[in-house]
Amino acid sequence: MSKKRPRVQPSIDTQLMEIYDDLANEDEEIRLKAASAYATKFSPNNNHSGEQLSEALRRLIRGLCSGRKAARSGFSVALTEFLIQHLGSPSSADGFLQISRAIDVLVKQTEITGKVAGQEERDHQYGRLFGAKAFIQSGVLLQDSVAANAWDRILDIIYEAAKRKGWLREQCGKILFEAAQKISEGNHDPRFTQTLINKLDPSGLAKTPEGIAIWLKVQVQFPKVGLPTGIWRDENPLHRKEKSKLAKILKETTSAGRPDEENAEISQKGSWTPRIHFAWTVVFSELMKGKPTERANAKPKTVRFEDFWQVAVDKHLFASTSSDERKYWGFLLFQQLFSSASEVHLPFLFSPNLVRCLTNQLASKERYLHRAAVKTVKTILNRAELQPSVASTALRGLLANTSDKRLSFDNLTKTKTVEKLMALGDDASLRHLVPELCDKLVRPGVIEEKDASARRQITIDQLTSLLKSRQSSRKQDSQSSDSTGLTRHILEVLATYSYFSMEKPHLNQADCPVPPMSGRTQETLRSRLSTCLTSILSRSSSPAFFASHVVDVILRHEADQHMHSILELPGTLGETIPSARTVLENIHNQALSNSSDNTTLHAFELLYSLTILQLYNGDADAVSMLDELRSSYDLLIGHRQTADQVGSEVFVEILLSFVAKPSRLFRRLAQQVFSTFTPMVQQDGIRSMIKVLETEENLHGQDKMFEDDGLDPMDASSNDGSDIEEVDMTNGNAVQSSSDVEDYSQVSSESAEGQIPAEEEDEEEAVIKAKLAQALKTDESTDEDFDDEQMEALDENIASIFKERKKVVSKKKQNMDAKETVVNFKCRVLELLEIFVKQRHREQLALDLLVPLLTVTRTTSSKLVSGKACNVMRGFSKICKGQGVPQIEDQGAIIRLLEEVHVEAKRESSNAGACSQASLLLVKVLLTNDKENFPRIVKIYSQTQESLLLDKCRVKMSFFADWLNWYHTARPTL
Numbered sequence: 001m002s003k004k005r006p007r008v009q010p011s012i013d014t015q016l017m018e019i020y021d022d023l024a025n026e027d028e029e030i031r032l033k034a035a036s037a038y039a040t041k042f043s044p045n046n047n048h049s050g051e052q053l054s055e056a057l058r059r060l061i062r063g064l065c066s067g068r069k070a071a072r073s074g075f076s077v078a079l080t081e082f083l084i085q086h087l088g089s090p091s092s093a094d095g096f097l098q099i100s101r102a103i104d105v106l107v108k109q110t111e112i113t114g115k116v117a118g119q120e121e122r123d124h125q126y127g128r129l130f131g132a133k134a135f136i137q138s139g140v141l142l143q144d145s146v147a148a149n150a151w152d153r154i155l156d157i158i159y160e161a162a163k164r165k166g167w168l169r170e171q172c173g174k175i176l177f178e179a180a181q182k183i184s185e186g187n188h189d190p191r192f193t194q195t196l197i198n199k200l201d202p203s204g205l206a207k208t209p210e211g212i213a214i215w216l217k218v219q220v221q222f223p224k225v226g227l228p229t230g231i232w233r234d235e236n237p238l239h240r241k242e243k244s245k246l247a248k249i250l251k252e253t254t255s256a257g258r259p260d261e262e263n264a265e266i267s268q269k270g271s272w273t274p275r276i277h278f279a280w281t282v283v284f285s286e287l288m289k290g291k292p293t294e295r296a297n298a299k300p301k302t303v304r305f306e307d308f309w310q311v312a313v314d315k316h317l318f319a320s321t322s323s324d325e326r327k328y329w330g331f332l333l334f335q336q337l338f339s340s341a342s343e344v345h346l347p348f349l350f351s352p353n354l355v356r357c358l359t360n361q362l363a364s365k366e367r368y369l370h371r372a373a374v375k376t377v378k379t380i381l382n383r384a385e386l387q388p389s390v391a392s393t394a395l396r397g398l399l400a401n402t403s404d405k406r407l408s409f410d411n412l413t414k415t416k417t418v419e420k421l422m423a424l425g426d427d428a429s430l431r432h433l434v435p436e437l438c439d440k441l442v443r444p445g446v447i448e449e450k451d452a453s454a455r456r457q458i459t460i461d462q463l464t465s466l467l468k469s470r471q472s473s474r475k476q477d478s479q480s481s482d483s484t485g486l487t488r489h490i491l492e493v494l495a496t497y498s499y500f501s502m503e504k505p506h507l508n509q510a511d512c513p514v515p516p517m518s519g520r521t522q523e524t525l526r527s528r529l530s531t532c533l534t535s536i537l538s539r540s541s542s543p544a545f546f547a548s549h550v551v552d553v554i555l556r557h558e559a560d561q562h563m564h565s566i567l568e569l570p571g572t573l574g575e576t577i578p579s580a581r582t583v584l585e586n587i588h589n590q591a592l593s594n595s596s597d598n599t600t601l602h603a604f605e606l607l608y609s610l611t612i613l614q615l616y617n618g619d620a621d622a623v624s625m626l627d628e629l630r631s632s633y634d635l636l637i638g639h640r641q642t643a644d645q646v647g648s649e650v651f652v653e654i655l656l657s658f659v660a661k662p663s664r665l666f667r668r669l670a671q672q673v674f675s676t677f678t679p680m681v682q683q684d685g686i687r688s689m690i691k692v693l694e695t696e697e698n699l700h701g702q703d704k705m706f707e708d709d710g711l712d713p714m715d716a717s718s719n720d721g722s723d724i725e726e727v728d729m730t731n732g733n734a735v736q737s738s739s740d741v742e743d744y745s746q747v748s749s750e751s752a753e754g755q756i757p758a759e760e761e762d763e764e765e766a767v768i769k770a771k772l773a774q775a776l777k778t779d780e781s782t783d784e785d786f787d788d789e790q791m792e793a794l795d796e797n798i799a800s801i802f803k804e805r806k807k808v809v810s811k812k813k814q815n816m817d818a819k820e821t822v823v824n825f826k827c828r829v830l831e832l833l834e835i836f837v838k839q840r841h842r843e844q845l846a847l848d849l850l851v852p853l854l855t856v857t858r859t860t861s862s863k864l865v866s867g868k869a870c871n872v873m874r875g876f877s878k879i880c881k882g883q884g885v886p887q888i889e890d891q892g893a894i895i896r897l898l899e900e901v902h903v904e905a906k907r908e909s910s911n912a913g914a915c916s917q918a919s920l921l922l923v924k925v926l927l928t929n930d931k932e933n934f935p936r937i938v939k940i941y942s943q944t945q946e947s948l949l950l951d952k953c954r955v956k957m958s959f960f961a962d963w964l965n966w967y968h969t970a971r972p973t974l
Contacts, residue, residue: 016041023063023074031074039081053086057102061109065127067119076130083138099140099150106131107157125165129172132157136179142188151192159203162210167271173210174278177217184221193222201228209250209279212237216282238286240303247312250280251326272325276332283308284337288345306348314351324368327357331372335379343390350397359402362413377417384424391425392433399462408458418462422469430466431486437463438493442513449518456521463490464528471539488549491532495553498525499616500563522566526617530665533610537668544602547609548588554616555581567618576615576623583630584608603676604633607654610669621657628654651677652685656692659828667828674832678839686836686845690852692829693869695822697861702818705825823862830868837876844888846876847897847925850918854904857911870914877921885928895936898922902944906953916962923966927974934974 019041022034042048042056060082063075087099110128112121132154135141141151155176162172176196183192197218205211206228215237218225233239237246287305316322317330338349361373384391398409398418410418422430437459444455467490499522502512517525533550537543555577557563587608591601607629615622632651655674658666674681695701833849840846853873857866880886888894898919905915926933941963947953948960 020059020063023078024066024069024071025074026070028070028073031070031077034074035078035081038078039085042082042085044085054101054105057082057105058109061106061127061131064130065110065123067123072126072130076134079131079134080138083134083140087140088138099146103135103150103153106135125161125168128157129161129168129175133175136175136182139182139186142183142186142192144189148191148195151195155196155199159199159205162205163203169205169208169210170273170277173205173208173213176210177213177278177282180214180217180221190222190225193218193225197225197227201231206231207245207249209252209277212246212249213279213282216286220286234301236302238283238302238308240301240307243303243308243311246283246303247308247316250277250283250312251316251329252277274328276329276336280333281336284333284341288341305345309348310351314353318351318353318357320353328369328372330354330357331369331376335376338379339383343387343393346390346393347397350394350401352401355398355401359409359412362415377415381417381420381424384421388424388426389429391421392429395421395425395430395433396436408461419465419469422466423472427470427486430470431489433466434463434486434489434493437466441493441497442511447515449515452515453518453521456517457524460494460521460524460528463493464531466490467532468535471535487536487546491529491546491550492553494525494529494532495550496557498522498529499554499565499567500557501566502563519566530663534665534668537665537672542602543672544591544606544609547606547613548584551581551584551609551612554613565616567616576626577612580608580612580615580626583626583633584612587633599676603673604629606669607658607673610665625654625657628657649682649684649688652681652688655832656688656829659832660825662824667831670828671831671835675835675839678836681836681840683845683848686848689829689833690849693826693852693856695826697819697822697826699815699818702822705822819861823860823865826856826860826862826865827868830865830872834868834872834875837872838879841876841879841884842886844886844890844893847886847888847894847922849876850897850922851900851904854901854911854914854918857914858904858907866911873914873917873921877917880921880924886925888925888929891926891930891933894922894926895933895940898926898937898940902940905955905959906944906947912956912959916959919959920962920966927970931974 019034019038022030023038025031025034042053048056057079060075060079063071064079066072066075083102087102106128110124110131112124116124135154140146141154158172158175162169180193180196182188183190183196197214200206200211200214206215215227215232219227219236227235229235233242236242284305287303287308313330313333317326317333322330334349334354338346341349357369358373358376361367361369362377364370367373380394384394395418398421402409402412408418410416441456441459441463444452444459446452446455467487470486497513497517501516529550533543533547536546540546558565558577584605587601587605591598591605608626611622611625611629615626628650632654655670658670692705695705833853837846837849850873853869857869860866860869901915901919901922905912905919923937926937941960944953944955945960948955
């Protein structure tokens with residue numbers, strides 16, 4: 001019996017199998033390395049046989065038909081390199097591997113035989129298409145020695161796929177488009193392009209997005225190639241009379257299931273894709289060549305960029321009846337063009353329907369296209385950040401096309417898009433936006449007063465936001481930084497229409513408001529003018545320049561016979577204006593000529609300007625304030641050595657009168673001016689501020705404080721809506737309201753002194769009920785009718801009872817309002833003292849503030865006042881380190897001050913931390929100046945501790961713990 005012959009195992013090239021596997025890898029870098037290894041393995045230098053090369057070609061084409069991972073991309077690259085190596089030149093073509101035979105292999109290996117699954121059919125169709133693409137990209141078909149039928153066969157494969165498989169049409173069109181590009185780049189024979197364009201119409205692709213892109217490519221790159229006739233007017237798809245048809249084709253309306261006669265044999269495109277067709281980019285790239293006006297003059301028959309955008313995008317993609325999918329395409333197209341288009345074309349992108357759709361989609365996160373709209377806004381902001389001049393273009397587009405004119409774009413969308421664009425723009429481009437906003441303010445486009453006021457409100461807010469954004473985007477170092485006049489122009493517009501009305505015979509009719517501005521609108525203008533000046537005060541180093549410019553505008557209009565002031569000033573106020581103007585001009589001229597005392601003069605110029613502005617606001621106290629400013633100016637600037645202290649006291653009193661007004665503008669004004677004059681403040685000025693801190697926080701304290709200062713309490717507590725900022729006193733955080741008045745509002749959790757407690761309210765309610773019962777002469781057991789006389793008497797009694805109750809409630813409200821006013825005043829004074837401490841902490845005068853600060857922390861019923869006082873003391877303690885320790889002349893006075901601090905610590909335990917901090921600060925000052933003071937300091941602490949142990953005071957143990965901790969740390973230096 002013969003033995004069985006052993007089975008011969010076929011040899012397997014494991015390296016080649018690994019390469020095939022890596023060609024399908026999802027990592028692009030691995031695929032490229034595998035394609036390089038494949039090209040090396042089958043290099044012509046390796047002398048492979050024709051059979052081996054044919055098998056390699058067959059295996060690559062089969063790989064194109066694989067749906068595994070990224071097989072098509074990897075095998076397509078490898079096939080392209082394979083064709084270049086072996087068919088790239090006549091000498092490299094092997095007898096067993098010719099171009100015609102390679103095409104036969106492609107057709108045979110991708111042919112579908114029998115009944116197959118849908119996915120397998122798609123894989124084979126994609127494999128054939130990718131194979132044809134590899135032949136074109138390799139360039140082997142464009143050689144002069146290659147037969148023309150090879151090029152025709154590949155084109156037929158692509159056109160046939162585009163015609164029969166709608167879901168392949170865009171990919172086929174892109175391959176043909178790139179083929180025309182390759183022919184142009186390689187300077188190949190134009191006959192290849194002629195063949196490509198001749199097959200366009202017979203295949204039915206001439207009037208498709210792909211056909212239009214190919215047509216335009218050939219028309220631009222190959223002007224001598226003959227184009228098919230009878231398809232487009234003048235053989236130009238961009239002809240102005242073809243724009244409607246072109247728009248319908250690009251948005252693919254004929255693929256919705258109702259093909260027209262021309263495209264009846266073409267398979268319609270498949271499902272919607274979340275990307276725009278490449279034909280859109282080709283069309284708009286051609287339309288954007290040159291400026292719109294130049295394009296129109298050069299080729300009057302070609303549709304203009306702006307006209308085609310309106311028809312194709314605004315009226316088709318963003319029509320109210322368009323689907324969300326088409327609107328999504330519109331957003332993608334806008335993002336692409338806004339990022340790449342020249343600046344001259346950007347204004348046309350902000351078409352009405354697009355802005356309306358953008359506004360609607362941004363308004364709610366629940367909208368289907370909200371994320372696309374957010375990305376669109378980010379695209380706008382990104383380019384504005386890179387190119388600031390674009391910001392003004394975007395602002396014009398968004399503001400001009402907002403659907404609801406009663407609300408701004410930011411209010412409608414609940415975003416800060418406009419605000420951010422204003423901050424990103426540059427003055428050179430934004431300054432052209434001010435006249436446009438001014439025109440909208442003067443002529444809002446409606447006649448009814450209510451609608452006009454609503455639109456003007458939006459414009460006023462936009463002007464205010466524009467000025468504030470310019471202030472916040474960069475520091476205004478001087479008036480020269482406003483080189484474009486943007487800030488001055490906005491201030492001039494606000495000042496003009498805040499205080500004046502114009503007659504129709506005015507020289508410039510465009511400046512006359514139609515309809516006339518209402519009183520409410522002008523009140524808003526004055527409020528926003530105050531807001532703008534506040535912003536300038538906080539961020540500009542030369543606020544006096546802008547404040548005086550506002551006053552100059554007002555005074556200039558005052559002299560114009562066509563301008564009429566809307567505020568009727570009493571005779572006394574009107575007489576004060578000329579003299580105030582003269583003093584202001586003198587201060588301004590002196591500031592320009594005097595460089596040594598420039599800061600002080602500018603501070604007086606600022607005070608004078610804003611006080612004159614208050615005069616035009618009808619503030620009667622402004623007259624006395626101007627007189628006091630004049631006296632203080634003569635004393636401080638006149639260099640009268642004997643009157644320095646008097647001048648400083650008068651000046652502090654003036655600043656306190658500004659601080660008493662519930663306006664953020666005057667708060668900033670007082671802080672800035674006080675920081676300038678802090679070196680001149682003397683003991684009397686400090687005493688005036690301490691006097692405010694000692695005031696009782698009730699109605700009696702308010703009346704006493706403002707009577708002594710000669711002010712009207714109503715002026716200090718009135719909230720006229722001009723400059724309000726509310727502060728929640730539960731946590732001390734400022735919350736800016738829609739107006740600009742600053743009010744340190746006391747919440748109900750802090751009972752004001754003098755306010756009626758809940759128990760007393762219950763007692764009063766019981767008394768009223770008793771009086772009502774007595775007046776009615778009835779109780780639960782009686783049920784008696786009244787005659788007319790009894791009813792009249794009953795009405796009188798009930799009226800008197802409720803009148804009495806109204807007085808009680810009114811008194812309660814007065815107490816609460818008085819406390820808020822005093823708390824407001826104290827907080828602002830503490831802010832001034834904080835400035836004083838920072839600048840003059842090395843002087844003994846600053847130490848005199850410690851006891852008053854401790855007293856106010858103990859006596860106040862407001863947590864906000866107490867917190868601010870502690871902050872001043874904490875800042876004082878932190879800054880007094882090293883060279884910052886105050887230098888004292890009278891050590892005995894500091895010892896007495898330390899004793900007063902300990903007396904304060906014995907009174908109340910709630911401010912023990914502040915007392916400990918103040919005590920340790922004085923200890924540090926005493927020992928820095930003379931270490932021999934240590935025994936006296938120990939004695940004072942011992943006496944305080946003895947009082948505690950004998951139960952004579954309520955000092956917290958932390959007071960002594962802080963002392964011992966400090967001693968342990970400072971002991972090596974004693």
